[in-house]
Amino acid sequence: MKSVILLRRRRVLWGTAMAAFFVTSSLMLLSAANADAANPVPYVSQPLVPDAAAPGGPGFTLTVNGTGFVSGSVVNWNCSARTTTFVNGSQLTAVITALDIATASTGSITVVNPSPGGGTSNVVFFPITVPTSSIAFSRSDLATAPSPTNHAIGDFNGDGKLDLAVAAATGTVSIFLGNGDGTFQPLVDYAIPWAGPVVARDFNRDGKLDLAIYNQGSGTVSVLLGRGDGTFQPATYFPTVAGDGRMVEGDFNGDGNLDLATTSINARTVSILLGNGDGTFQAHRDYAVGNLPYSLAVGDLNSDGKLDLVVGNAGDGTFSILLGNGDGTFQTRFDYPTVANPQSVVIADFNGDGIPDLAVFSEGDGTSILLRAVALTTLNARPLPRT
Numbered sequence: 001m002k003s004v005i006l007l008r009r010r011r012v013l014w015g016t017a018m019a020a021f022f023v024t025s026s027l028m029l030l031s032a033a034n035a036d037a038a039n040p041v042p043y044v045s046q047p048l049v050p051d052a053a054a055p056g057g058p059g060f061t062l063t064v065n066g067t068g069f070v071s072g073s074v075v076n077w078n079c080s081a082r083t084t085t086f087v088n089g090s091q092l093t094a095v096i097t098a099l100d101i102a103t104a105s106t107g108s109i110t111v112v113n114p115s116p117g118g119g120t121s122n123v124v125f126f127p128i129t130v131p132t133s134s135i136a137f138s139r140s141d142l143a144t145a146p147s148p149t150n151h152a153i154g155d156f157n158g159d160g161k162l163d164l165a166v167a168a169a170t171g172t173v174s175i176f177l178g179n180g181d182g183t184f185q186p187l188v189d190y191a192i193p194w195a196g197p198v199v200a201r202d203f204n205r206d207g208k209l210d211l212a213i214y215n216q217g218s219g220t221v222s223v224l225l226g227r228g229d230g231t232f233q234p235a236t237y238f239p240t241v242a243g244d245g246r247m248v249e250g251d252f253n254g255d256g257n258l259d260l261a262t263t264s265i266n267a268r269t270v271s272i273l274l275g276n277g278d279g280t281f282q283a284h285r286d287y288a289v290g291n292l293p294y295s296l297a298v299g300d301l302n303s304d305g306k307l308d309l310v311v312g313n314a315g316d317g318t319f320s321i322l323l324g325n326g327d328g329t330f331q332t333r334f335d336y337p338t339v340a341n342p343q344s345v346v347i348a349d350f351n352g353d354g355i356p357d358l359a360v361f362s363e364g365d366g367t368s369i370l371l372r373a374v375a376l377t378t379l380n381a382r383p384l385p386r387t
Contacts, residue, residue, distance in 0.1 A: 040118075041113065041119040045067070045300070046349070048124055062095075065354070073092055078108055108125055140182070150195070165200060172191060173224070190232055219239060223237075240284045241269050261296065263294065271284040287332075289320040290335055291313050292314040309321070310345050317339065317340045320335050342360045345360050
């Protein structure tokens with residue numbers, strides 16, 4: 001009898017131990033899964049609210065709209081953190097002090113998400129100047145390589161002064177380091193293939209700006225990793241679809257690594273290159289769009305916290321909307337009529353209602369049309385026939 005009781009006690013103790021083991025293991029796996037969940041690279045939309053201030057004015061609360069914000073997001077003013085309040089995944093507010101706007105200058109606004117993942121958003125500039133009723137410019141010219149095509153700006157050497165990267169169709173990208181007074185140091189050239197659009201972002205997450213250049217003729221993207229001193233490593237190449245077009249960057253799958261999107265007028269596609277976070281990119285995935293997709297813009301059109309794409313189709317007078325799924329893939333496009341021969345498209349909130357709008361510019365008649373992207377679900381119910 002005693003042995004039976006002891007056996008039952010052992011079974012109870014064994015069952016209790018196993019239950020505790022499974023509970024502990026489950027909690028550990030859950031914690032590991034949570035620890036591995038990456039914050040996205042945030043994206044800041046225009047305009048800031050307010051979008052400018054007069055020098056010497058009082059401090060104020062800045063509203064920053066965008067995509068991919070988290071509870072630990074911080075608004076940076078000229079690379080310095082400001083007291084930030086998380087409103088939701090698409091809006092933050094930050095305290096800008098009177099000292100920040102004491103003198104005429106331009107502030108740079110970014111949002112930084114914490115690790116794991118995370119990173120620094122695109123830059124939006126904030127003018128600190130007295131409003132005027134007219135605008136005048138003084139001109140100075142910089143000699144570049146022949147046939148310059150596109151450019152990007154950024155602080156490539158970390159001195160707080162804006163620099164220029166100018167890509168040329170002859171196969172170079174020229175770096176002009178800024179002196180901070182509107183003048184620049186002599187250019188330094190880097191060899192690449194036929195150069196098209198260029199973007200300056202931190203693709204390998206080392207805190208230094210890198211360059212990505214769409215080599216339209218060769219169907220590749222050149223990536224030049226920055227050293228942080230104004231110089232760059234030799235280019236590495238990643239295939240995409242060949243053909244003239246545009247390129248934008250964004251964290252399309254929310255893993256904290258920047259990705260690229262390119263268009264090809266030859267193939268009538270937009271290609272997605274997901275970033276690995278070390279300056280390399282995965283094989284491109286292609287989506288059909290309209291005829292001659294020459295322009296491209298990125299933003300959160302339906303306010304679901306996922307980046308979407310807008311493509312202007314110059315060949316058929318339409319623009320295509322590709323809604324993002326948040327995992328690096330996109331839904332089948334919907335096409336909408338616009339001006340003839342659209343050459344450029346911009347996403348911004350032009351009427352201050354909190355809803356992204358579209359401005360589509362035409363080369364043919366020199367006009368622009370502002371399209372309010374209000375009810376995408378309604379628009380999606382009646383797309384145009386696809387080409």
